[in-house]
Amino acid sequence: xxxxxxxxxxxxxxxxxxxxxxxxxxxxxxxxxxxxxxxxxxxxxxxxxxxxxxxxxxxxxxxxxxxxxxxxxxxxxxxxxxxxxxxxxxxxxxxxxxxxxxxxxxxxxxx
Amino acid sequence: xxxxxxxxxxxxxxxxxxxxxxxxxxxxxxxxxxxxxxxxxxxxxxxxxxxxxxxxxxxxxxxxxxxxxxxxxxxxxxxxxxxxxxxxxxxxxxxxxxxxxxxxxxxxxxxxxx
Numbered sequence: 001x002x003x004x005x006x007x008x009x010x011x012x013x014x015x016x017x018x019x020x021x022x023x024x025x026x027x028x029x030x031x032x033x034x035x036x037x038x039x040x041x042x043x044x045x046x047x048x049x050x051x052x053x054x055x056x057x058x059x060x061x062x063x064x065x066x067x068x069x070x071x072x073x074x075x076x077x078x079x080x081x082x083x084x085x086x087x088x089x090x091x092x093x094x095x096x097x098x099x100x101x102x103x104x105x106x107x108x109x110x111x
Numbered sequence: 112x113x114x115x116x117x118x119x120x121x122x123x124x125x126x127x128x129x130x131x132x133x134x135x136x137x138x139x140x141x142x143x144x145x146x147x148x149x150x151x152x153x154x155x156x157x158x159x160x161x162x163x164x165x166x167x168x169x170x171x172x173x174x175x176x177x178x179x180x181x182x183x184x185x186x187x188x189x190x191x192x193x194x195x196x197x198x199x200x201x202x203x204x205x206x207x208x209x210x211x212x213x214x215x216x217x218x219x220x221x222x223x224x225x
Contacts, residue, residue: 042216103153
């Protein structure tokens, strides 16, 4: 079945690294995504990773994928107050033309 | 101009009223989606449409209906609103390529049912 889980809250200090974790249960997942939702706005794609990759880096963002454990993580280096938002992981399941979203992790960055 | 727009942005209504939420897009995408967001539950899919003649139920379609009036327009209706339909509603579009399904979201409609 499809089930994507995340912890609900993460609090860090400005300049620290943030790590947001996600677990999924469907091993047939092809693409996995990280979306960011800023206050009062819709979701916006932050980055994605294809299932045949273990890691993807994009400036301050690093995505790690452990297919054996069905675990996905998003690391934000040098976290800034502007990174405060809700972060959602999501998967595209083979044969299903829709996304399954996680519960979202609210990241709070304090000065 | 925004690629995906939703109207209204905020709505307060009473139990039993009929409500329509509208979504328009200028991205030229065939695929459109309606989600609701509740704290701690993430986004849940209500309905999705792959073209004007193809509409599908999502995981929580009970109490909702949709209409795909044109490629660019997808409306969500609550025939008789109830308080547990109070939520943030998002429309999204996708120009899916193979299995890659990046979705583009509207700004959301905050609906309160009293």
